[in-house]
Amino acid sequence: MKIRFINARLLTMDKNENVTFGELEVTDNHISYVGEERKNVAIKCDREIDCQGNVLMPGFKNAHTHSAMTFLRSFADDLPLEDWLHKAVFPAEAHLKKGDEYHLSKVAIAEYLTSGITAAFDMYYNPLETARAASDSGFRMVCLGTVTSFRESVDDMVSAYRVINSSKNGLVTYRLGFHSIYTTTREILQELSKAAHSLKTPIFTHTSETEVEVKNSLEKNNLTPPAYIESLGLYDYGGGGFHCVHMQDEDFEIFKRHKLYVVTNPSSNTKLASGIPEIQRMIDENIPVAIGTDGPASGNCLDFFREMFLVTGLGKLRTKDASAVKATEVIKMATVNGALAMGLDDADVLAVNKKADIIMIDLQQPNMQPINNIVDNIVYSGSKQNVKMTMINGKILYEDNKFFLDESIEQIYQKAQEITDRIKRDMRHD
């Protein structure tokens, strides 16, 4: 199967953030040509797509999310954080049944496609269900273990690690992680550290998301959250932290020492009033930053354009400097850094032999006109409306507002609604 894209603006993200004119060819699941237009050359292909000057770029990498939490979208907003978590999220999650995560994740996958997201780093219970939803949809997913003291176990995770990583479709992988230091005992973390050493694998977790988390860690362990995690050997094969809003000076040193990734989640940190991280400082200190939407229970939507604007906007507010966190940095975080954080080194940029995880950005919308600077347009002005096409692993899953999935979008909505209504009914009997 060969698809040729002609008359494209190419934002390859390979080496720089320049935009050039040219063409791109996809053969099966990878990029087989990208560069100047091959004029007067006869090229056989199954489909030729005239981009009409629109932009081809690597898909966005959503480096932290909880896909199945779509059932909690707009379910309990405008509550103080503790009430939200203990009176809404946890009681609702207690009613999830086996198989629910499959259907609920599919809504998120559809939304990722509308936002130009071609891969997600997903952290939720029952990752095998999420993995199955991704496989069936053709979506690229990196599932992350979510051990806590009350759900999953290290053994469950090692088992999921083996099952998912040995699957042959090449779309879904699995990595080890844990929910957070405040939901997981030291004993479990020691066990996890052993597993990580034995599998030589990086570890990711929610890290320094709130002031309370840092305060409690200092009180209990006399260590910041990253220092505590480091002390258990959990960073010995790298990894990183989600959120990283309240980082102390020594935490920056720990992240540099272990080459860890920060995954920032600005919508969630904004909506839950967690705070504003020091993104410009991370850039200055060469700590790689990736971006995540967090789950739809926190920020409600899974919209990478909103996240990108917030990464730079909040960075500017925090430093009181309109030149902080430049658009060129943000677009790198949204694509290359996300891919590297997730272990998707073969889907980071548009280059020959890379996986064909490609989106087309529609410039023929008023929010992109007139054209002065395309990267700035995408970061500061972009919207889901500008996602004209989303291709993953060489397959077009979304184009011109239509989905090409294994089920109809109506069916996906209906199943998710049924599950959500059932959970709300069950909660009334609690």
Add this chain to the structure above:
Amino acid sequence: MKIRFINARLLTMDKNENVTFGELEVTDNHISYVGEERKNVAIKCDREIDCQGNVLMPGFKNAHTHSAMTFLRSFADDLPLEDWLHKAVFPAEAHLKKGDEYHLSKVAIAEYLTSGITAAFDMYYNPLETARAASDSGFRMVCLGTVTSFRESVDDMVSAYRVINSSKNGLVTYRLGFHSIYTTTREILQELSKAAHSLKTPIFTHTSETEVEVKNSLEKNNLTPPAYIESLGLYDYGGGGFHCVHMQDEDFEIFKRHKLYVVTNPSSNTKLASGIPEIQRMIDENIPVAIGTDGPASGNCLDFFREMFLVTGLGKLRTKDASAVKATEVIKMATVNGALAMGLDDADVLAVNKKADIIMIDLQQPNMQPINNIVDNIVYSGSKQNVKMTMINGKILYEDNKFFLDESIEQIYQKAQEITDRIKRDMRHD
């Protein structure tokens, strides 16, 4: 001309923010029925639109913008505020020629339609050109005088006031204002105050946008910006302020005393690192807050969904309280408060005899599924992608991604690009 919308969810914003099922009828430019479905009643109409459960609501009111600044979209980002203004914006504006504002505003109008914005409170040079763009497009525009010490004069404004407010199409009105206290001399403001008293009209201006503005006002006038404006009698017929980021205690009293509107512009304040206003305090003190995008030179896009999320999100960050600035407050600001701030009392809600300025929000998109709370969905998860239809004054100007304007969208883009390219060429010769 009669259009009937059936199978709708109605978010009328009339008295409350509840959503009910029903139908709505538009006759010529106004709403002639809204309420429960009229079953078994034969109703003659020119077009019947099946909403399929999608939401009808009042269009968003963009209560502060500079429409014609589309030529500066993504033109000079990531610069410190002073460089941005003095090295990019002002030098570029110096090359605007008569008629440019007409074409440049049309791009903004198209973008408003994609964002569900049905009226804008526009502040820019040559308002007659912007007014003409609005009239020709069928867009509702309230133009605001922008007197400064170097451009326009009070006489120009009084003349524009008479010309525009006597036009018969009912789409465009004109109000008096000035750019800011730091660009307008005391003498001009005194002259403006006389004009406002003579016309008995409210006054709006950029107010306490930056720390520097407040500091300079205190140094120069020994008064905060609102106190200085009040001292000149400029609030005697009401009005309000744009931005209002750095308000002192006494400013809150001034706003209450004169029943002034705050128009918040969170994208712009974020991107230019101006700061975060005290929105929850304004709500608590019953100061009406409306929302504006500011111009596309500041925040790049004209996206009311981004603004709505930021109004609440920044409000939560500022107070460190996830329950601050609730979605129900934000949806009111975006519709009713904006309309009242702009003097559009007849286009604020969906009710019989109100102007038919109506949008349809598409719930059949993954970011709205499953459905738990529609107002929360719109405020926290909405996107331009959800705007299925925008009707102004009874005419559908945008529907299913298509524009119905007096010129083709391609022509609008092309003219704006030509002007932008010409200005950039001219700047190279400066």
